Amino acid sequence: MLELHHLSCGYGAFEAVHDLSLTLRPGTITGLIGTNGAGKSSTLMCVAGHVALKAGAIMFDGQDISTLTPEQRVRRGIAISPEGRRLFKDLSVEDNLRVGGLIQPASHFKQDRDYVLGLFPRLGERLDSLAGNLSGGEQQMLAIGRALMTRPKLIMIDELSLGLMPKVIDLCYRALQQLRQDGMTILLVEQNTDRVLAFADDVCVLESGRTVWQGKASDALNDTSLTAAYLGLH
Amino acid sequence: QIKIGFNVPLTGFAAADGKSALEGAKLAVAQANAKGGVAGQKVELVVYDDQASPKEAVPVATKLVEKDKVVGAVSGSYSGSTRAAAGIFQQGKVPYVVSYAIHPDITLTGDYMFRVSAMGEVQGRAGSMLVQNLGKKKVALITLKNDFGQALAAGFKEGAQKFGLQVVNEYEYGMQDRQFGALVSKVKSDNPDVIYASGYYFTAGPLVSQLRAAGVSVPIIGQEGYDSDKFIEIAGAAAEGVYVTTSLDRDSDSAATKSFLADFRKEVGSNADMVAASSFTATNVLIEGLKKTNGKGGDALKDALAAGTFETPIGKLAFNDLHEVKKDVQVQVIKDKAFRRHSVISGPLLSPPSKPAK
Amino acid sequence: MEYEISLLTTMAISVLFALSLNLITGFCGQISLGHAAFLGIGAYLSALLSKAGLPFLATLPLGMLLAGIIGAIVGLASLRVRADFLAITTMGVGFLFVGIVRQQDWLGGELGVSAIPDSGLSKVGFMVFSLLLCVATAALCIYIRKSWMGRVFNGVAEDEDTMRVLGIDVPRYKLAAFAIGTALAGLAGGLYAQHLKFIGPDSFGFVESVTVLSMVVVGGIGSVVGVSLGAAVLSALPAWFQFIGDYKLLVYGGLLFLMMRFSPGGMAALVTRLVKRNGGRA
């Protein structure tokens, strides 16, 4: 599905991620975890095409997409719910979803929007509000919903549970499981480590831009040195 | 070589007039040099662009006085810049002959200042006299909002009072206005006998054509700002019959005028307008003065200018104690796409002011 | 020599004027497209009072005071609007100023004010005086930058909402910036009138406001040294460019554009870059 081969990326002269190799199996959830500044968000934005690739390659569905523009990547089926949400603040909730659905035929819009509203009923009550006026949690819901509107093959969600209330987090994880069953591949960045380890199939642990652990989530939980040193679990 | 200075707007909003003025001045210098120059030396015209802006004119004048050490200078520019330059020439004791800037304060700056054209007030008064001569009473006054327009309006109103004319309404518009729809509607509803409208050809062209298009058919009187073939080009058919008070009479019998008009056509390839004629005149006056002093500037040149009389394309000139000229005002009328003589206005009404008593 | 003296005086006045705008726009982030109005207020007041017989030096503080007061009033308007709205509002203030002055006979109307009495300082004396004021203003700006006021201005320029949450009385600081900046512009105006000996409404219009803003931006917005440099160079440019006559403004406009296009940080950034490169080689 998505394969990162010795990926290094960064900003100007600064390299935020070094030599990261990661393979996402189709139809699985992969968790990307690590402390603040580890390079998780940078990795996601690099795959989306917004952070400069310095070395290595990004393969998607067997093709090298390293040189594609962000706009071409989303058309291949890669969607992102980025750090900071980055909503279109001056557009209404509905229009944000509309933008999400731009690469799909207009006829899909109603159906997909209703799916997202089913997932986050709260958004349905705010369809005409400007995205910039939403509460923190509502914004997070909209960011995820907007990414879903592209009908992606791979969805990358940065800090899924940030700002969400426990009930909605539960809902989200359940929805993600369902999406996985339907064949979607999911890359999750999450501070809520317990949660990721419980839900994800694979995990990759970053520390200062380097991979310190990679493998099955179930194995990670059993690796006490890992959990103590990097995952902040007691 | 004898250097004379010339400040002129070559860039900025007044560049078109500046170009015309420059051609006039260059012609005067070329003709003088062809005839052997002054005291055996060639005359050189030192030209600087002042953008018709006071701020730019100050360094230009300073440079002419200090760097180029000109013996005399000519203004081929508008009032604002000429006024700012005047003080510097006065201080440097460099005679400064002003061609078409009409601001009254220019000659008040000091005794090194000379002006070859009629002041705005004078021309305004001539305008009122023309109204009287045309036998009209009710005037709509349309004034360009700058020093030129304001001076004209002041003179016109002064004359109007004397002649018992009735100013039915007074409007002002800005230098950048080209669309006069509202003004035209209002003038139309005022129903005047005649319209006295100040402006430059680029404002007057659209104004006159819009007045005519709206069906206002009463006579329109303009002044030297209209005096350019461009006016006729812009206003088109609407220009026909418009009166213009100016200093250049195209149908003059005077040899100076005739030869100037012909020479200008030949050299430049277009018809001379008032600006060109005035600049030619001012330059020529300065050169004539220099001839009398054998190329010396300063007090000698000042006195020579003050004492002289000059045959010029815009009439026979002599300066009064304030160094203003008294001359007749020409009324031109546009006929078959050309400026033609209508009448000449003269009389005591046109006397320029003289030196204020100290 | 006199030519250089006159040019230097012009440059000093421009630098002072540009620094005054830099205080408002560069330090405090409040963009103004009508700053020339305050130059005009200082100029008119100084000219009229001089003509009324007041010594030139005495007219300067009065010009500053009046410009500063009116500046603070305009500042009040700036509290209502932000960013581009403010730019256009201040632009409107500039047009309003010119429109009002044009119509006032006691201000000379369209004819302006001329024959402004001499300061009594010689040409050289006046140049030195202008330079001194200019240096003093630059020093004041540098001090403000370093003081707590400068820190607050910086913050207000970047994000005034957050400044409020930090307990800062944002309106008062904005007013302070406007008052100081416009008062300094009034000072520059007094010098301007004295230097040119003639002022008219057109000298303080939109073009002038835009010119001073370009001096600030081309110099390097916020940087005292950069802005001084920018103002000095741009104000002397037309005089230097006389030899290209007809192409003067074309080159001027082209330079403005190229400067922004290739060195958006202005001269300040350009100089830093050059110094760095040379330093690297050495």
Added chain:
Amino acid sequence: MKIQPQALLRVANVTVRFGGLTAIDDVSFDVQPGELLGLIGPNGAGKTTMLRAITGVVRATEGDVMLEGDSLNGMPIHKRIQKGLSLSQQLVKPFREISLLDNVALAAGMARTRSPLKALMHVSQDEEAAIGREMLERVGIAAHADQKPGIQPLGILKRLEMARALALKPKLLLLDEPLAGLNSKEANALATTIAEINRQGVTIILIEHNLGEVMRVCQRLVVLDNGRKIAQGEPRAVMNDPAVRSAYLGGDTIAEKAKQPNLAVVGGTHA
């Protein structure tokens, strides 16, 4: 309702409307001096809006907010801050041109910046920098003191926001989701810090979705839902309230299950 005259902050019948939307609907509660009050509730319940109404960032449409018995009505934000409030915002907004330390020092300089004139008379920042360093240490990001915020990850910025709020030396500290974006270990540490700050005498209102930490450190909870106050009191009791459970915790009730969306709609096409 019991009236407690010594309340530090008192929110009385506050309503906030945005156009037609009622974000807060007639909410009242008190905060006692020295208390650590948790303000919780579903997304969009009005918690952030409540804090903003207290600090004056938004104006309450109706009702009154009182600090130490003085009404804050109509008072501009900066006056309220100067009176002893301080807000750490949900969306971080550091000043990007200056270092983290200078960010905090700027807040610490409140005494100097009270009036422009005073600000103009002072240059030195040493004292404030010292306070800044102390605050950065307190929230655990002193190592980054001299860096600019532009390149910092979210977790650092959240803590910077809190350090800045602390530097104002407030009587009442308002924290909007300070733990979001931190991992459990860091969240735990920061929550402990918050409790400690509270013990040193600063009254705190804490908005958090991290219920574990909320339960651990808060002495009392106020729960909002859809703009209304639905519960308040001792944390454990509140959490057992069925209304709170259904609005917030999402226990697997039958109704909930029925509402579950049909997840097959999206994604299937590509798979």
Added chain:
Amino acid sequence: MLFLELTAQGLVQGSIYALVALGLTLVYGLLRILHVAHAALFTLGGYLGVMVTNATGSLTLGFIAAMGAAGMAGVAMYRACYEPILKQPPFVALIASIGLYIAFEELFRIIFGAAGLSYQAPPLQEQVALFGGLQFKQAELLVMLGTAVIIGVLGYLQNKTRVGVACQATVSDPQMAESFGIKLRQVRDINFFVGSALAGFAGVWVALLNNLVEPTMGSVPSYKGLAIIVLGGMGSVRGTLLAALVLGIVESFGTIYLGKLLDRNAIAFAFLIAVLMVRPQGLFARR
């Protein structure tokens, strides 16, 4: 009657303003740049309209040439001037734009002469009598009509279609817009093309109404256009139209009844300031 006529003239003037400001709105709405050089494209349109019409005798060709050239020049301006400095603070683009405007004005003067150009036989000058004795030039009627149609179409595109939403998305967050399949450059090119072509269109109309194009004819639109988009609440097509018409009418009555107190610009800006003090977000802001 006079009232009607003044209103009508205000509407004519307002329509011209609207056409110029509309292009500015598209650009401002997209990039938040105060695009002063837009007025240079207006002038360019005027020149081409006159020259092509004079050369070929066809006003239609004049319009096509003017709009095409202005549109292309607009795109070129975006690529060469604005794209590289988008990340800079807004006044950088403003000054670059002013520099560009001055340079263009001078180019027009040097190439076409300072005195300006006129139609040899100005088209569409006949008077048309409407109800109640109200008279218009053909050109005046057509400019109002044309403006109404164009605004209608653009307003629909902006508010009701996916294209409009896509454009607006690039404003709030260009990077994310790309991540949702929007071709940033294409969107901006199209906006610049359409906006600039409209400026060229307006230039031809003004040339027709005044029978004069001059190098400096853009100077009033260069700032008045900005005033109008601010008055209109920035970025909305409908707001811009209404603001332009309101301003046209205010100026129309103002110059007649207040002309002695204040000049036209001062009246316009006094009105603008008064409005902004009451409604800081503009007359017709969407928020």
